Amino acid sequence: MSLDDVQIPDLETTYSRFPNVDHSAINGRDFGISAIVTERQLQLDAVLHEISGLETIMDNVKNLHQQLVDKKEKIMQSMNLHKGLVSTLWRFPTEVLAQIFHYCLPEHVWEHEYHAWGRSYSLSSDPKRDAPMQLARVCRRWRDVVVDMPSLWCKLHLGSRRNSKQSAFCYDAWLKRSKGTPLSVTLLCYKNGETKLRSVIQPYISQISSLDVEFFDGANPGLLLKDIPALQELTIRSHNNDMPAVSQLSLRLPSTLHSFKLVGLDLTLKRLSSLGAIFAQLTKIEVAVHHPNALLRLLQLSPNLSSLTFSLGSGLLKRALEPFTHVKLHSLRITQAYASTLPNLLNALSLPNLRVLAVAHSLRAYPHEELKALLTRSNCPLESLTFDSGVTTDEQRAEYVALMPSLEIVVDHTYDDYLATMLDLS
Known part of the structure; x- marks a missing residue:
């Protein structure tokens, strides 16, 4: 039977035009209507039989199609397997594969707001979707190599809103594969989620060397930051500019800590006095400071500081700052x-060991003369001076070269590229 064979029969009768509710023309007599109904029943039975036969054929076609699809996939798997046996990639030594796999890892564990000195990349909070897990699914050999590489499992991003047992199992399996390697852990912590996150990282607490914690909804950092004996780098990101527990950090942080970054919470003189104990051991700091007095105090509290990144608020000075020399700072x-x-801060500082200086796009009313005076007064071995585009003129940059002929001056257009990307997306 073809599609052309399917024709709708003529079903019109003498009675078709009568409404079903109007029986006046029939008046209780049959007039052969029963015979018409019988004929229609026979026609219906025949059509149903044809439909049933067609459905059987369709099921057979579907089964045949699925069998052919399965056959195709098996042929492709066999072909790919044998291609792999002669592939150069298949013959790569394990050490080479390991190096390639390292390039698959994201540079950063978290996506944050844009900064002028580089873009950030995101790492999923779902460990099943991250690079090592994806690599392990390619083939058996890759899985063996990946699972036996602790360095691929030393970064992890956890969120306290992921509450399933399966997620906890994945996190634990991930961290076990680090096999004692120092860990870089990023935590997204919401209020009342501190205990859950701590329970996940507790078995591996002695491995954590780098910790990045972002707090939301008034979450308390105390429990998460307690007793991390090998911690070297700490970043705290607060969405609440009044975090009382931050004043207790110096009581919980180990002597191994050398790098500290605080985002979303300005350092004031009061906060500096409560945190003062930790600064003496730090070599790298990234902070926002409300007042030049506070920044000067920060430098005084940090005699071993070699790298400082800061933003400075608009706090007014009642009198000039006392001169201060920091002998170890080499990157600003x-x-x-x-x-x-x-300008007042630059006039007070002397940095005789400064080697790297960078000035961002967001600097307001760039103090060219004060910076020249700082470099002259410090007599420092400055090697690199970086400005974002639009901060200085060609003439001003020429003056720096005149001061230090071997100085490398860089104009960073990264922020311009970022703005162009944002315009393209809008």
């Missing part, structure tokens, strides 16, 4: 400052 990055505050 200014991300934001006000015309009313930065």
